[in-house]
């Protein structure tokens with residue numbers, strides 16, 4: 489059974505420092521025997537303002553972060569799924585693409601997914617975040633593809649709240665769905681685990697959610713609670729989280745963390761055989 493790893497850390501607006509945290513996680517994953525590593529959303533940087541989000545965004549080939557990660561993946565022959573920012577394809581510099589990419593064991597970027605749902609919220613006593621100011625929503629689902637740990641479908645963070653794309657990925661053959669994330673603390677504390685387990689149970693698939701944790705800057709903190717959920721809905725691996733009443737640690741005090749789980753093809757087969765989910769598209773619309 490292949491072993492997979494999910495990493496957790498606290499990104500800031502310093503790409504080279506974020507790279508060092510991720511390189512540490514790659515080495516920990518490889519030395520722990522993982523065949524692939526999953527890293528959080530926006531691992532390249534978390535900015536302090538919308539202007540800075542645009543300013544820090546460069547093509548992957550020019551990104552200190554992405555290139556450094558590709559080199560380390562190649563050196564360790566360890567495939568990596570990671571969330572990054574990329575410029576839009578229209579060449580305008582007014583918005584970015586929030587991406588999840590797959591770097592293979594040769595260090596090549598071979599798959600890409602652009603986040604479909606942008607996070608525009610205004611929560612009482614909590615954050616007001618308008619992702620659409622800086623981020624162009626994607627318009628396609630990337631079909632699941634073969635990896636050393638199983639057939640992988642990619643979504644990102646807030647996409648987790650929408651069951652439709654995960655069901656579509658399952659229908660297209662996914663065995664694993666990954667949600668690189670940077671959930672806010674108030675929403676994460678109440679929603680993150682439930683949503684991840686629901687997606688795993690209803691798709692009867694593994695769910696990998698590598699998440700950011702801690703205080704990125706004065707305006708932004710993340711909940712953490714990186715986890716791997718099996719197709720029965722059980723949390724089989726997890727990292728730390730910001731509990732109710734906790735003060736999030738500043739980035740400099742957050743130790744990168746990692747968790748591991750085996751991907752059991754026989755469990756996928758058994759859950760799907762024992763509990764067949766025959767849909768009633770004669771009664772409700774097919775999604």
Ligand SMILES: O=C(O)CNC(=O)[C@H](CS)NC(=O)CCC(=O)C(=O)O
Nearest residue numbers: 530607617619645646670671672675
């Ligand atoms: O800002 C960046 O650079 C990267 N993007 C993110 O961190 C995004 C948009 S702000 N965060 C989420 O989607 C959190 C979702 C969430 O917390 C929820 O659904 O409750």
